[in-house]
Structure formats: C-alpha cells, structure tokens
Amino acid sequence: MPGTTSQKDIELIIEPVGRGGGPAAPPAGGDDSGGNGGERRRPGQPSPNRYYTGIAVAIVSILMFFMALASAFLLRKGSSTNWVAVRIPPLLWLNTLILLASSCAVELARKQLAIQNLSKFKRYWNLSTILGVLFLTGQLVVWRQLEAQGIYLASNPASSFFYIFTGAHALHVLGGVVALLYVATRNFDKAKVSRSVAAEVTSYYWHFLDALWIFLLLLLYVGR
Amino acid sequence: MVTHDDGLASPHSSDAGFFAGIFFADHKTIGLQYLWVALASVLVGMVLSAILRWHTSWPDTAIPFLTSLNQAPESFAALRLLHGSLMVFFVLTAAPQMGFGSFLLPLQIGASEMAFPSLNRLSFWMTFASFVGITLSFFYPLSQGIQVWLASAALFSLAALLSAINFIVTTIELRAPGMTLPRLPITVWAWFLTAILSMLIFSILLAGSVALLSDRLLGSEFFSSATFLAQQPQNLVRQGSLPVLWERLFWYFAQAQVYVAMLPCFGIITHLIATFARKPVWKERLVVFALCGVGLVGFCVWGYHMFATGMNPYAPIVFAVLASSLGVPAAVLLASWLGTLWQARIELSTSMLFALGFISLFIAGGLSGIFLARHDLARAAVSEEFVVGHFHLVMGVAATFAILGALFFWFPKLFDRRLNEPLGKLHFWLTFAGVYAIFMPMHWMGLLTQSNLLPDSQRMALASASSSIRTFVTLATVCTVGAQLIFIFNFAATLLHHKAAAESNPWSASTLEWAIPLLVTSEGAAAAASPVVYRGAYEFLENDSLAPVPQHLAPELPPSRLP
Numbered sequence: 085m086p087g088t089t090s091q092k093d094i095e096l097i098i099e100p101v102g103r104g105g106g107p108a109a110p111p112a113g114g115d116d117s118g119g120n121g122g123e124r125r126r127p128g129q130p131s132p133n134r135y136y137t138g139i140a141v142a143i144v145s146i147l148m149f150f151m152a153l154a155s156a157f158l159l160r161k162g163s164s165t166n167w168v169a170v171r172i173p174p175l176l177w178l179n180t181l182i183l184l185a186s187s188c189a190v191e192l193a194r195k196q197l198a199i200q201n202l203s204k205f206k207r208y209w210n211l212s213t214i215l216g217v218l219f220l221t222g223q224l225v226v227w228r229q230l231e232a233q234g235i236y237l238a239s240n241p242a243s244s245f246f247y248i249f250t251g252a253h254a255l256h257v258l259g260g261v262v263a264l265l266y267v268a269t270r271n272f273d274k275a276k277v278s279r280s281v282a283a284e285v286t287s288y289y290w291h292f293l294d295a296l297w298i299f300l301l302l303l304l305y306v307g308r
Numbered sequence: 309m310v311t312h313d314d315g316l317a318s319p320h321s322s323d324a325g326f327f328a329g330i331f332f333a334d335h336k337t338i339g340l341q342y343l344w345v346a347l348a349s350v351l352v353g354m355v356l357s358a359i360l361r362w363h364t365s366w367p368d369t370a371i372p373f374l375t376s377l378n379q380a381p382e383s384f385a386a387l388r389l390l391h392g393s394l395m396v397f398f399v400l401t402a403a404p405q406m407g408f409g410s411f412l413l414p415l416q417i418g419a420s421e422m423a424f425p426s427l428n429r430l431s432f433w434m435t436f437a438s439f440v441g442i443t444l445s446f447f448y449p450l451s452q453g454i455q456v457w458l459a460s461a462a463l464f465s466l467a468a469l470l471s472a473i474n475f476i477v478t479t480i481e482l483r484a485p486g487m488t489l490p491r492l493p494i495t496v497w498a499w500f501l502t503a504i505l506s507m508l509i510f511s512i513l514l515a516g517s518v519a520l521l522s523d524r525l526l527g528s529e530f531f532s533s534a535t536f537l538a539q540q541p542q543n544l545v546r547q548g549s550l551p552v553l554w555e556r557l558f559w560y561f562a563q564a565q566v567y568v569a570m571l572p573c574f575g576i577i578t579h580l581i582a583t584f585a586r587k588p589v590w591k592e593r594l595v596v597f598a599l600c601g602v603g604l605v606g607f608c609v610w611g612y613h614m615f616a617t618g619m620n621p622y623a624p625i626v627f628a629v630l631a632s633s634l635g636v637p638a639a640v641l642l643a644s645w646l647g648t649l650w651q652a653r654i655e656l657s658t659s660m661l662f663a664l665g666f667i668s669l670f671i672a673g674g675l676s677g678i679f680l681a682r683h684d685l686a687r688a689a690v691s692e693e694f695v696v697g698h699f700h701l702v703m704g705v706a707a708t709f710a711i712l713g714a715l716f717f718w719f720p721k722l723f724d725r726r727l728n729e730p731l732g733k734l735h736f737w738l739t740f741a742g743v744y745a746i747f748m749p750m751h752w753m754g755l756l757t758q759s760n761l762l763p764d765s766q767r768m769a770l771a772s773a774s775s776s777i778r779t780f781v782t783l784a785t786v787c788t789v790g791a792q793l794i795f796i797f798n799f800a801a802t803l804l805h806h807k808a809a810a811e812s813n814p815w816s817a818s819t820l821e822w823a824i825p826l827l828v829t830s831e832g833a834a835a836a837a838s839p840v841v842y843r844g845a846y847e848f849l850e851n852d853s854l855a856p857v858p859q860h861l862a863p864e865l866p867p868s869r870l871p
Binding site for chain 2: 104131133134137138141144146148149150152153156159160163166220237238240241244245248250256
C-alpha cells in the first residue's frame, strides 16, 4: 500500500478535471490527506475505497469458512480411530514455492505500475498468472498421485479433509486467476476503477491465498 | 440525445424491458423483490404451521387437499423442516435485513446505490433460487429431498455472505458528507452489525453444508461414519441423533442466526419508537453498544443448544454464564425503549402498536429464556413444547411484529400509498391476542411433560389437562392464521385501489429517506443525489408542534415547519 499512495493521489486530482465538473474542487489530499472523509471526493462518484473495504471483508469471510473446517478437522481427528494420515506428497512443497513466487511476481508488477512502466508491469503480471495456473495444475497432479496410491475422498476422514482443504483452496485460487486475467485484459480507459486500484485489490486477495495455503499446509502437516 | 449508454445507466426508463428490469434493477427494486419472497414464504409457512398443529391435535383426520401426503412420520418431519427453513431463511433473515435493508440503507445514509449493485442483484437471484430449491425439496423423497435442501441452504449462505459484504462496504464507504457514526440512524447501525455477524456465521453454515453434502453425495467421512459414531462416548450419542460434530457446526451458525434475525428488528423498533414518541432515542450511544454486545455475545453462546446433547462438564457453566449475560444488553435496549416512551406524547399508529407489541413479546420471551439459558434449570425446562413456545414468542412472532411495524411505517416509501390504519389496528389486536393464546399454553405443556416424578394419579389428571390445552392451542392457531386474512385484504386492497398519496413524509420522521423526495421537488435532482447531513437522526422540535428536524437541515437556517 505505501508504494502506491502517490498514484492514488494523482488520480484523485485528475478525476474532477477530466469530468469537467462544476465546483473547482481544491486539490484535496496532497501529502497531508487527513481523515476528512467528506471532502475527499464528490458524493455520487465511485470512490476506490469501496474495493479495498470489500476485499478486506471478503477475506475475513473466506477465512471464517476455512476456520470452520479447521476446527472440524481438529475435533474429528481427536475423536476417531480410522484416521489414516495422508502423507504429504513432495510435489506439494514445489507447488507452495510456485505460489509464493507468483505472489512475488505480483508485487514486482505493482512496483513497475507505480513507476508507470506498463510493459514491464504486464510482463510480471502475466508471469504471476502463469505461475498461478501452474500451481493449479500441480494440485491436479497431486490429486492424481494420491488417487494412484488408492487414497480417495471417501477413503477415511483424513483423506476427506485433505481433499476438501486443497479443493476449496484451489477453487479460490481459480477465482484469483480469473481476477488476474481480468486485470491483464481489461481496458481501463472505460472502467470505473483504475488499473492500479484493480491491481492492488487483486494483489491483496492473491497474497491472502498464499498465507491461507501455508496455514492449511501446516495444519495438514501437524495434523498428520 | 439519449444515447445507448444512458439507457443502460438509468434503469427506470420506461422502455427498459423485462430483462433490463431483472438484470439492471436498482437497490429499491431488489429490496422489494426480497420482501415479495418473504411475503410468499410467510404465507406458506403460516399455513404449514396450522396444518402441523391440526395434525398434532387430531392425527387421524385427513387434511383437505393434502391427503396425498401419506401419514408417514417422515412427511411430518419434512413439513416441519419446510416450515422452519422458509420462516428462518426467507422471512426472518430476508425481510428485516436484506429486504428493508437493501431498500432503505442507501437512502438513510444518503447514498444513491449500494456499493456493488451487481453483487446485490446476484445475491437476490441466488436467494430466489434457494427459495425455489427449499420449496421443491419437500416434494422429493426424503433422502433426495435433504440433499436438495442442503444445496439450497449452501446457496442461501453464499447469497447472505455476498449481501453482507455489500452492506458493510456501503455503510463504511458511501455515507453522505456529515453522516458521522453518531448521526447514523439506529436502523443503519443494526443492519451494519447484522451484516458483520452474518458475514462470520454464514461462512460456517456454508462449510458445514458443503461437507455434509459431500458426505452424502461423494461418500466422504466428515460427519457420517459408523466407526466415528461408535467411538463417541455413549452419553454423547443418543439414538437417532445427528453426530455431535455436525451439531456443533450447525449450532455455531444457528444460535448467532437468531441474532441475525433479531438485531435488525431491534433497530427497526428503536427507530419506530423514537419517531412516534417524538423524542431522541434515550441513551442512543448506549443502545449502539448494546447492539454490539448482543452481536458479540450471540456469537459465543452456541453451546447452550447442546446442554441436552452432552458436552465437557465444565462447558455448560461457561455457556450458561455467557447466555445469561445476554440479559445485560437486552436490559439496556429495554430501558432505552421505555426511557424514550417516558413522558412522551405517543402517537399510537399501527406501526407503533406493533412496536409496543414487540416490547411485550420481548419481555415475555426473555423471561422464559432465563430458564433455558441456565444449564441447571434447562434440565427441568427443556422439552419440546417449552422450547418451541419460547423461541416462537421471542424470535418468530416478535420479529414478525417488527417486520409488520416496518411495513406499515415504510409502506408510503415502498409503494407511494398508505395502508388502512383501522384495519391495521384490528389486525394487530387479533394477532397480539392470538399469539399469546398459542404460545403461552405451549410453555405450560412443556412444563407438564416434566411431571414424571409425581404420583400416578396426578399424572393422569395432568395428561388429560395437557390434551385439552393442546386442542385450545390448535384452535387458537387456526383463528390467528385466519386473522391474517385482514392483513392480506388490507395489503391487496391498498395496492389495487388506492391512488398514490401526495404526502412525502406522512409520519413526520426526521431521517434522510423521507427528505430525499422533498429535495427533488424543491432544490432539484442534483441536491437529492448528494445530501449533506448536519445533525443526529432523531431530533424533534421541543415546542408544541413536535415537528421533526430533518438530518439535512443546515444549523444556521431556522427549522422550517414541514407539511
């Protein structure tokens, strides 16, 4: 976030001029943008803040979903005898590295966007999208490997939880890849949001999926 | 002059067409759509409750039109599930929060739309699909029906989550200039806090139903494993009960769900009482804290549904203390309502009657709640009828009163006309008497079933008393359901026959939603789009007129008399 504040301020100044709106709004914000919410924008005009708040709230909600499953995991593990722990396939560690690398690529891309280097931004951004797809493919291979060992969703409670954790996470990553593609392909001249806002919001979600994955991996590792 | 883009941006252009009406609906239309779904559900649910009562009193008589439902216990259970899920999901959750909230929240904070309008539409249509699914699930054989039900419940959770995110972001980001947190109407506070609570708990129901669905369809072993059940300590597994793990997840959701239904009702009632008592809410800031407290404690007390299931011996004490401490915010709310009414010149409109009825039901239900909240007393009090009587009185009927009060109050805003007041008052008194006649005797029946320590002769006498009470309850149910015809008539006749009313602020209320059309006529649409707020939500002149001081009235201007 600190890397992009200058970017947001520039837009806030530019926007009223572009619309040619009546009141000559004072260049609010500047460097000392105090918390005076009333003066920052003209009412009725979409403010990008809603996207930051929206993604924060959505993240809490997704976290709660996984916490419910995690608590069920621990309770279930403590009270069952047919718990056959799933040995974590080595490929999973590689996938983790890929996901982490993808997060780094998103950050590098945003650094480039902050200095208005659009072509480098696109290159890094596409790299992170490809890494995201690679992660999903890797997860698919992991499921295939487990299947080959005869470990299915219905085999025992531990395998059920392994599949639901990885599956639900993969579904969220898929959503993240769609968001990455949206930022890459959208024509932002016509959109209500600017590219930097869309990129920042997507990057928050993407980093969250990273952290969530590491938590799930630790849970599966500790809960063997 | 009108370009294609303009047509898309303004959905109320007359040639927008059917599909545009569905896919470009604004927040008001969506709010109304939620309310229509709620109305359909409440009518079906109410008829179902009459059928259920009829069956418990006279199990042998065939119910007209429903003879095709065979007399199997499963269809009775399925009927109860349908009644419960329609009422809880599509009436108690959808109407006060999503329905009135979608319609009024942007208006009350001076915004022109929700933060994410498309998300709002999506969550409505998911709710609608889930409504269809839950209704259809009843017509399938039980084992398939429960899968359809679970899928629909998961869909509803998702819809509620999206809607909650929208509410939270709208309240945080889209408030009009000057609409500081202390100036927010209590209704907005209640919708906001409810949205936070739903965002947390519907994720849990979603996780639980996805896991259970996967157990049933894919054979995974989250809950349903014979070996798992066998490993549970015997006192934890009653014959035919659900596995404890599912029970935990479910009650974790469902107890907080009670407050998701009740919090917006508290907001609505506080709002109605302040408006009709023509006084600011007494100790307004404390009320906001009390609403937060209800949400917070309500989130932590799921365990008290499991006193009878059995749990770690220390856990019930913790849950009992927490559940009893819910009395503190409840008492603050009650004190504020009574304090607002104290020495006020009260206008007894139908909405106000429903608000006062709500207070009465809240007290009655709160008192029987004390028995259920304490683990030691619960052992004596927990019985089917006592619990059913308690939660219907305090959750079902009280919330319905709040919804009806809100409907009478905001009807001019929703439909541009007023419901008939004398008919509304008649409907109120019949319903008010009816619900006490139904649910109070139910508490007694519940206590009577606990009499197995008495000598045989007394138990015989009690048993016969119990059967006559049961008949009385059933007759009262049928009469009360019948009394709702008055409301249906009032509603339909007003919509069909009455012409639009000219008054823009019929109740002389002070919040922004009533001010916006005034601004449109006097100062033009530009001002209506961007009201500026200068004062608190509930300010009235202290002279004889008791006229409201609208929130957007600038302090330097003399407070004008409003028509």
